[in-house]
Amino acid sequence: MGNDALFIASTTLTNKHRGNEVTVLPASLDTLSIHQLAAQGEVSQVAAHINKDFSLLCKQDERGFTPLMWAVAFGEKAMVDFLLEKGADPKTIARExxxxxxxxxxxxxxxxxxxxxxxxxxxxxxxxxxxxxxxxxxxxxxxxxxxxxxxxxxxxxxxxxxxxxxxxxxxxxxxxxxxxxxxxxxxxxxxxxx
Structure with missing residues (x-):
C-alpha cells in the first residue's frame, strides 16, 4: 500500500451530504408569537407582550384561536388563570x-x-x-x-x-x-x- 492510500476519498456521508445541516436557528422566546408563548405556559413573556399591547390578549390567529385557546389546548392551567384574570374572553369561537x-x-x-x-x-x-x-x-x-x-x-x-x-x-x-x-x-x- 503506497502513498496512494492516503488520498482515497471517504465514502462516509457527512451531515452536509445528507442535508441535515441546521438552516434555521431555533426559535427564542423573543421570536415566538403570543399564541406560541401561551401554549408553552410562558406567563412572564405573555405578560410583557400584553403590557406593551393589550390588544394581544384576545388576538385571534389564522384559525381564530386566541392565546387563551392555545393555553387551554396545551393544558397550561397557570396561563389559563393568568389570561382570564387579565380579561381574556373564554367565550370566543374560532373559525371552525x-x-x-x-x-x-x-x-x-x-x-x-x-x-x-x-x-x-x-x-x-x-x-x-x-x-x-x-x-x-x-x-x-x-x-x-x-x-x-x-x-x-x-x-x-x-x-x-x-x-x-x-x-x-x-x-x-x-x-x-x-x-x-x-x-x-x-x-x-x-x-x-x-
Whole structure:
C-alpha cells in the first residue's frame, strides 16, 4: 500500500451530504408569537407582550384561536388563570366553531373545564361537525371531564353530525367507565323528577 492510500476519498456521508445541516436557528422566546408563548405556559413573556399591547390578549390567529385557546389546548392551567384574570374572553369561537371548553374537554383537562364553566361559557357549544364538549370528553375517555360537564348540565341528547349521542359514542368506543357515569347521571335525573 503506497502513498496512494492516503488520498482515497471517504465514502462516509457527512451531515452536509445528507442535508441535515441546521438552516434555521431555533426559535427564542423573543421570536415566538403570543399564541406560541401561551401554549408553552410562558406567563412572564405573555405578560410583557400584553403590557406593551393589550390588544394581544384576545388576538385571534389564522384559525381564530386566541392565546387563551392555545393555553387551554396545551393544558397550561397557570396561563389559563393568568389570561382570564387579565380579561381574556373564554367565550370566543374560532373559525371552525372550536371553543376553549371544547379544547379543554378533548384534551382531558378537567381542572380547566371546571375553570371555564365558572366563567359562564356555553356548555353545549358545538363545532363544525356537531361535536360538543361532552362528546369530545366521551371520545377521549376523559371521565373527570364528563363528570364535570354533566354536573353543570351538559345536554346528553345532542348528536354529532355522524349521529352519535354521548352514550352511543361511549358504547361504540367501549368506554365502560364513561358509560357508567352517563347511566348514573340519567338515573339521578330520573329520580329527581319522580
Amino acid at each position: 366553531r372550536e371553543s376553549a371548553l371544547t379544547l379543554a374537554s378533548s384534551g382531558g383537562y378537567a381542572d380547566i373545564v371546571e375553570c371555564l364553566l365558572k366563567h359562564g361559557v356555553d356548555i353545549n357549544t358545538y363545532d363544525w361537525n356537531g361535536g360538543t364538549p361532552l362528546l369530545y370528553a366521551v371520545r377521549g375517555n376523559h371521565v373527570k371531564c364528563v363528570e364535570a360537564l354533566l354536573a353543570k348540565g351538559a345536554d346528553m341528547t345532542v348528536e354529532s353530525e355522524s349521529g352519535y349521542t354521548p352514550m352511543a359514542l361511549a358504547i361504540a368506543l367501549g368506554h365502560k367507565r364513561i358509560q357508567k357515569v352517563l347511566e348514573d347521571h340519567i338515573l339521578k335525573l330520573y329520580k329527581s323528577k319522580t
